[in-house]
Amino acid sequence: MDKxxxxxxxxxxxxxxxxxxxxxxxxxxxxxxxxxxxxxxxxSINNGILYGRLIDVLNRGSEVAILAIGMxxxxxxxxxxxxxxxxxxxxxxxxxxxxxxxxGVTNVSEYAVxxxxxxxxxxxxxxxxxxxxxxxxxxxxxxxxVATLILWSAGRAxxxxxxxxxxxxxxxxxxxxxxxxxxxIPTPILIAxxxxxxxxxxLKSTALGTYIQSVGINKKASRISGFNSAKIILLCYVICGxxxxxxxxxxxCRIYSADTNNIGLNMELDAILAVALGGNSLGGGKFxxxxxxxxxxxxxxxxxxxxxxxxxxxxxxxxxxxxxxxxVVIQSxxxxxYFKKLSAKKAGAKEAA
Amino acid sequence: xxxxxxxxxxxxxxxxxxxxxxxxxxxNLRKGEIRxxxxxxxxxxxTLIKCLTGVNKFEAGEIHLDGxxxxxxxxxxxxxxxxxxxxxxQEVNLCPNLSVAENLFIGREPxxxxxxxxxxxxxxxxAKLMKDLDLDVDVTQNLEEYSLALQQMIAIARxxxxxxxxxxxxxxxxxLDDNEVAKLFVMMRRLREKGVGIMFxxxxxxxxxxxxxxxxxxxxxxxxxEYTIDELPRVKLVAAMMGKDFDDLASIKQExxxxxxKEPLVIDAKxxxxxxxxxxxxxxxxxxxxxxLTGLLGSGRSELARAIYGADRAQTxxxxxxxxxxxxxxxxxxxxxxxxxxxxxxxxxxIIGDLSVRENIILAMQAKQGIFKKIPxxxxxxxxxxxxxxxxxxxxxxxxxxxxxxxGNQQKxxxxxxxxxxxxxxxxxxxxxxxxxxxxxxxxxxxLKLADEGKSVMFISSEIEEMLRTCNRMAVLRDGxxxxxxxxxxxxxxxxxxxxxxxxx
Numbered sequence: 001m002d003k004x005x006x007x008x009x010x011x012x013x014x015x016x017x018x019x020x021x022x023x024x025x026x027x028x029x030x031x032x033x034x035x036x037x038x039x040x041x042x043x044s045i046n047n048g049i050l051y052g053r054l055i056d057v058l059n060r061g062s063e064v065a066i067l068a069i070g071m072x073x074x075x076x077x078x079x080x081x082x083x084x085x086x087x088x089x090x091x092x093x094x095x096x097x098x099x100x101x102x103x104g105v106t107n108v109s110e111y112a113v114x115x116x117x118x119x120x121x122x123x124x125x126x127x128x129x130x131x132x133x134x135x136x137x138x139x140x141x142x143x144x145x146v147a148t149l150i151l152w153s154a155g156r157a158x159x160x161x162x163x164x165x166x167x168x169x170x171x172x173x174x175x176x177x178x179x180x181x182x183x184x185i186p187t188p189i190l191i192a193x194x195x196x197x198x199x200x201x202x203l204k205s206t207a208l209g210t211y212i213q214s215v216g217i218n219k220k221a222s223r224i225s226g227f228n229s230a231k232i233i234l235l236c237y238v239i240c241g242x243x244x245x246x247x248x249x250x251x252x253c254r255i256y257s258a259d260t261n262n263i264g265l266n267m268e269l270d271a272i273l274a275v276a277l278g279g280n281s282l283g284g285g286k287f288x289x290x291x292x293x294x295x296x297x298x299x300x301x302x303x304x305x306x307x308x309x310x311x312x313x314x315x316x317x318x319x320x321x322x323x324x325x326x327x328v329v330i331q332s333x334x335x336x337x338y339f340k341k342l343s344a345k346k347a348g349a350k351e352a353a
Numbered sequence: 354x355x356x357x358x359x360x361x362x363x364x365x366x367x368x369x370x371x372x373x374x375x376x377x378x379x380x381n382l383r384k385g386e387i388r389x390x391x392x393x394x395x396x397x398x399x400t401l402i403k404c405l406t407g408v409n410k411f412e413a414g415e416i417h418l419d420g421x422x423x424x425x426x427x428x429x430x431x432x433x434x435x436x437x438x439x440x441x442x443q444e445v446n447l448c449p450n451l452s453v454a455e456n457l458f459i460g461r462e463p464x465x466x467x468x469x470x471x472x473x474x475x476x477x478x479x480a481k482l483m484k485d486l487d488l489d490v491d492v493t494q495n496l497e498e499y500s501l502a503l504q505q506m507i508a509i510a511r512x513x514x515x516x517x518x519x520x521x522x523x524x525x526x527x528x529l530d531d532n533e534v535a536k537l538f539v540m541m542r543r544l545r546e547k548g549v550g551i552m553f554x555x556x557x558x559x560x561x562x563x564x565x566x567x568x569x570x571x572x573x574x575x576x577x578x579e580y581t582i583d584e585l586p587r588v589k590l591v592a593a594m595m596g597k598d599f600d601d602l603a604s605i606k607q608e609x610x611x612x613x614x615k616e617p618l619v620i621d622a623k624x625x626x627x628x629x630x631x632x633x634x635x636x637x638x639x640x641x642x643x644x645x646l647t648g649l650l651g652s653g654r655s656e657l658a659r660a661i662y663g664a665d666r667a668q669t670x671x672x673x674x675x676x677x678x679x680x681x682x683x684x685x686x687x688x689x690x691x692x693x694x695x696x697x698x699x700x701x702x703x704i705i706g707d708l709s710v711r712e713n714i715i716l717a718m719q720a721k722q723g724i725f726k727k728i729p730x731x732x733x734x735x736x737x738x739x740x741x742x743x744x745x746x747x748x749x750x751x752x753x754x755x756x757x758x759x760x761g762n763q764q765k766x767x768x769x770x771x772x773x774x775x776x777x778x779x780x781x782x783x784x785x786x787x788x789x790x791x792x793x794x795x796x797x798x799x800x801l802k803l804a805d806e807g808k809s810v811m812f813i814s815s816e817i818e819e820m821l822r823t824c825n826r827m828a829v830l831r832d833g834x835x836x837x838x839x840x841x842x843x844x845x846x847x848x849x850x851x852x853x854x855x856x857x858x
Contacts, residue, residue: 207719207727210712217707224664224694224702225770226685226720285707 015278015294018327022301026053029309040305050184053304061300062188063089063247063264067271068292069199070130070240072280076216077236078137079284080144081272087155088129088244089264093252094159096122097168100175106166115174122252123245129155130241134234152268159260169257179254188250195246196293203289212236216284270299277327298327358419359384359550360438360519365404365414367397369757372749374400375411378576380569382519382550384419387541389561390554392571393594393789394761395747398554401571402521406433406440419518431460437518441525445504447511449497454479456496457511486510486540501698502529509537513544520544521552524760526560527787530649530815538564556789557816558587570594595791613642613825617675619778619809622661624670630656633670634835636828638778638811643804645820646813648830648853654813655697657830658780661811662694663687675777688721691777695767695784697813699760703767706756710748711737713755714769721774740769744795761788768796779803780811785819797823817849829853 026040036042043052067085074082099121102112111118129151136147178187203209211232214222219229244264251263276282277298278291302323306316329335360382367375375397382388392398403409405416407427415424418436427433430440447456454472455462457479465471479492488506496504505525512520522541526534541551541564553565561568561582568585570577570593577593585593620638625631631653638644646654659665661672663681672679674690681687684694696702705713714737719728728736737751744765748758755766764784771779781800785793800810800823814820820827826840829852839852 205727207722207724210708210716210719210727211724214705214708214712214716217705218701220702221696221705222716224684224696225705225717226688228683228685 011279011288012291012294014331015291015298018277018330019294019298019301021327022298022305022323026305026308029305040308045184048184049181050186053308055186055189057297057301057304058189058192059186060304061297062186062192063251063267064270064274064299065192065293065296066195066243066247066250067267068274068278068296069195069289070236070243071271071275072278072287072289072292073212073236074144074240075272075275075280075282076284076287077212077233078144079216079282080137080148081268081275081282082130082133082148082237082240083145083268083272084129084133084148084151084155085240085244085247085271086264086266086268087152087159088126088241089248089251089267090258090260090262091129091155091159091162092122092126092245092248093263094162094168094258094260095125096249097170097252097258098162100170100172101168103162104164105168106164107169107171109171111170111172111175115172119249122249123242126241126245126248127238128241129244130238131234133241134237137237138230138233156260159258163258163260167257167259171256175253176256177253179250179252179256188254191246191250195243196289199289209287213286217286271296273324274299277324277331279331357383358417360405360419360552361417362401362405363415363417365401365411365416367400367404367409367411369400369749373574375404375574377414378571378574379579380405380552380576381579382552384548384550385545386567387545387551387553387565388567388569389565390552390569390571391561391590391594392577393791395573395759396571396594396789397574398571399523399759400574402440402523402552402554405519406430406438406521434515434517437516438521439512439515439517439519440521440523441505441508441512442523445501445508447496447504447508449504450495452493453483453490453496453499453507454492456507457482457492457514461515482510482514483507486513487536502533505529506533506537509540513540517549519550519552521554523554524556524787525553526555526557532649534560556787556793558590558790561590562587591790594789613639616640616642618673619675620661621673621676622670623672625660625667625672626669627656627660627665628668630665630833631660632834636661636835638809640809641804641807642826643800643810643812643824645824645827646811646830647817647820647827647849652830652853653833653835654830655782656833657828657835658694658782658811658813661687662692662780664694664696685720688717688774688776692780693717693771693774693776693778694780695764695771695782697782697786699764699767699787704755704763707754709752710741710746710755710758710766711751713766714740714773717770718773736773737769740766740773744769761792764788765792768799776808778809778811780813782813783815784812785814785816793819817846821846821849827852 023040027037030039031037040053043050043055045051071082071085074080096118099113100111100115100118101108133148133151136142137144178191180187182190211227215227215229215232223229248264252258274295275292277295278288280287280291302320303316306319311319358381362378362380365375365378378397378401380401390398400409404411407429418425421436425436427436454476458475462470463474463478476492483490483492488510490499490503490507496507509522509525525537529537544551555561565582567579567581568590569579570590572594616639618637619640620636622634622636624633624635626633634657646657648654656665660667663684663686666682672681679690705716711733715728715733722728734751740746741748741751746765746769747762755763758766768784784796797819800812803810812820812823821844826838827844827849828835829837829839837852839848
């Protein structure tokens, strides 16, 4: 009993619980349809690459996981969300492809400039976007939603402009590599893993986490205690931009083309949802990065599950919404209180007996 | 039930994780009685109030209210209000971005025929209420336009206006100046005549003896006793609160204090100002000196300190710290020069509520070290434990969230935050507000100890006695300007009062 209590009290209990819930749906479905019960977890090597639904979740979830890192920090420090990340992804990919192909060219099999120049430019422009958002929020005191709304609408448009309203294809293997496979493992999985690892090392070894949470909880008191609150908030938005840039390049490399109309479309919402599913308050303050990452993969797991169940992509959002409602309600305070009461009652009954 | 008793609580028990907050506490309040609820920080005063008003669900005990049969269960504060228990809390719990009138009538707005809020009527009613209480307030302005003191008065006016049988005032006077306290007392006496029972929590002993009829004393979550005012003179009250014979505050006596003007200058401000808050002032502070800032509330005491510290950036003048001219743009600049500021508004500018006591204590130290030099966890724990022990911060553990501590213990934690940075010049803005008398003494002793160690302290307080005990010199402020200094033989209650009042030279 004590052990159970300890586990349910853990910070990550609910995000992990939600994840397991989604996996259980898979298991039940597989049993019901007469497939092997743990089909979801089975991993095999076909044609020299890893194959399986779990791998698919990890692979497809990479972009949202990377975005969730930046979004978590932004939410914590500024009690607001950066809704421009989807657009910034598209802008970053657009600029990168435009440079690699040359302006106005729509299909190349050779780089116009070295690969690293294009990549760096894509990430740099995303950081500049973050800087712009952060400046508006931290120094102009504009509400995060409004400040990032500007690039939400303009970012994608600028990307389209850079690509001359075309889909720019870069058919070079070294470019495709970042969206394909590194040995037997999908490269996006590795990129996401590196991003998460770097973020957690930075948070562990520096006081950044304390700074961000302190500013998010009480800006005024943090300033009096010697933190430059505005600078910290700015920094969070820049990190968020950086993450959007990396995610944008991953998404672009997957389809080795800058489809600026579709890259990162509505992905800001998934990123925000990931943060919420991770048990983080969108009101800012304390944050839990691991929760957000688990949240990100949970979202992808839901999507993959729905496709596996044969739900068409047009209907999938409805079912996704239902699952999300379930998860969010489970994590809500009234439900938590209810279960607490229930277990207290049980304990009381046991004592009486 | 005695027909004269309006509120009676019996055997209230309440436990927080790791702490027995209330054990078998009784509380009785008669009609037309002002009863003080006294006790040190963490004695359970706020918890008892929260039990009475339905904020906390207590585990055992009963509450009876006049006119209601059987035990009363308040589901929440609104429910308690409907049954006639109104509360004004220690910190102003109103909406700063709504108008005064809206704040006064929130949840009970006068309606028009079309079920919309009748703003004109609401404003009229609010204006009348303010006028009745002799408050000079434009009710259509946002609440945040007014000083903390006025906001507090408005909060009380709101509670008073709701036909209440029991009015609970949880340290309403801690942010009021003498004039405003007097006004509040007039209001309280008027209510007493109307038969309202008033529970009054304060840390100012004088106020208890000025306005109360009875005293209930709590200590460590248990009831010490219920007394009439005559039964319990000052010294006995203090003894009852602390549970020991009280070595009077008078025992803090300055020894070897006095003239520090030969010591080197730590702060030398010339013509510093911040538009709208403090007019240009000159101020010199020597090593090992305790300088007091005195003046009425809103006279610019805090603002002067903030201009030096860079909390409000000084727009004119020059500042020399230890003989060197410096430019302070942000608090961190001041901190790197060895300063620290304990702000007067603990909730808004002091605590980081959702962080633990440990994190709150190491915060300023971490800020000084910079983002890349994280203080190792072992060191953080060591520092936190050291100060929890040294200042006797009452907390379940060092990882408890600071917002769960009582006000006085929060203040101690913030004080620890600054002591951890080992400052040469510490500004304490109302460090003893809302703090029990034992802790007050400790803080005053600490100030003197710091001065002994060669540190300079700027001490801001509304209590003149407290400042007289600790300060070598006082600067007097009036209407946002520094108007003079008092030192030596003029440092008496009378001398200070005269200087504050100003008038003919």
